[in-house]
Amino acid sequence: MSTYSLPTREVLECIKQYIKSGETVEISDLLENNSILYREVIFFKKWSKNNSKVPLGYLYINEKNEIISQKTLKERLAKLAYFLEIFYNTENKSCIVNTFEDETKVKKDNDNYRLMTEGLEILTKDGNMDSQQVKQMVLKLPGIREESNEILKSFMAKAKEYRDEKKYFDINMLEKLLLIYREALSINLKKIRLVYSAKECYENINKISKKKRKQIFTRFNYKLNKSLTKTSYMMDFFIKVVNSCETISRKTDLQYFKYLETIEKTNIDNRVKLNRSKKN
Structure with a gap:
């Protein structure tokens, strides 16, 4: 579900002096501040490589389609718009709802874990002790996934309840959902730390599993x-997780959330920074 849609003719008429040649416009769902409703306007290129949507500028308008110029108000609305996307806009890769794993995804993961475990057992029988350590790590992953899914179910239920009740997004909803959102991120951090804990093993297992697959007996079995192919594939995946999340995995929970707050503030400030002025 997207939290943005095409603007009405009335809105387009009011913002036409801000739209540059070759651009298209989308408008957000309702945002509420001090009992007044607003919307965020985003400007994109009409045609872009791979249909990617990279925001080129922003505007904020009220119920009368008047342009908001007050900086403090723009900052508040930018914060609401940012978290509206993070909480509700499933078309955005960063949306927390996209991390929920449905039955199809769970089954696929379980199949991958089963095959990988079989491959690790083969290597353990050959005397590779790293594979035993990784196996113990892998056996803990489904439990963390279940924990994550449970908190995400709670988040989605509350998010739907709030939107159905008010039809807009406000600071009160943000603060309530932020508590559950942080809990979900904390569980994700636990998963990252678990994968990182066996980081010294992945390269060796990957190398040994690929070598064993080339043996005559294995090649025709x-x-x-x-099993060994899946083991090698998953080692590549774990290596990518370790490389991309190394900095995060070393942080305490407090440091991690301060780090996230810095990123969130940067993204929100960028919305304000890219606020549009009229065309010359």
């Missing part, structure tokens, strides 16, 4: 080859 479909079951063994499939």
Whole structure:
């Protein structure tokens, strides 16, 4: 579900002096501040590579389609608009709802874990002790996933309840959902730390599993080859997680959330920074 849509003719008429050649415009769902309703306007290129939507500018308008110029108010609305996307806009990759794993995804993960575990057991029998350590790590992943899914179910239920009740997004809803959102991120951090805990093992297992797949006996044994192929694939995945999340995995919970707050503030400030002026 997107939190943005095409603007009405009335809105387009009011903001036409801000739209540059080759641009298209989208407008957000309702934002509420001090009992007044607003919307965020985003400017994009009409045609972009891979249909990617990179914001080129922003505006904030009230119920009368008047342009908001007060900086403090723009900052408040930018914060609301940012979290509206993070909480509700599933078309945005950063939306927390996208991390929920449905039955299809859970089954696929379980199949991957099963095959990987079989491959790790093969390597353990060959005397590779790293594979035993990674196996113990992998066995803990489904529990963390279940914990994550439960908190995300709670988040989605509350998010729907608030939107159904008010039809707009305000600071009160943000603060309530932010508590559950932070809890979900904390569980995700636990998963990252778990994967990081066996970081010294992945390269070795990847190398050994690829080597074993080339052996004559393994090459013509479909079951063994499939398990080792999945093991190698998952080691590549774990290595990517370690490389991309190394800084995060070393932070305490307090440091992690301060880090997130810095990123959030930067993204919100960028919305204000890109606020549009009229065309010359």
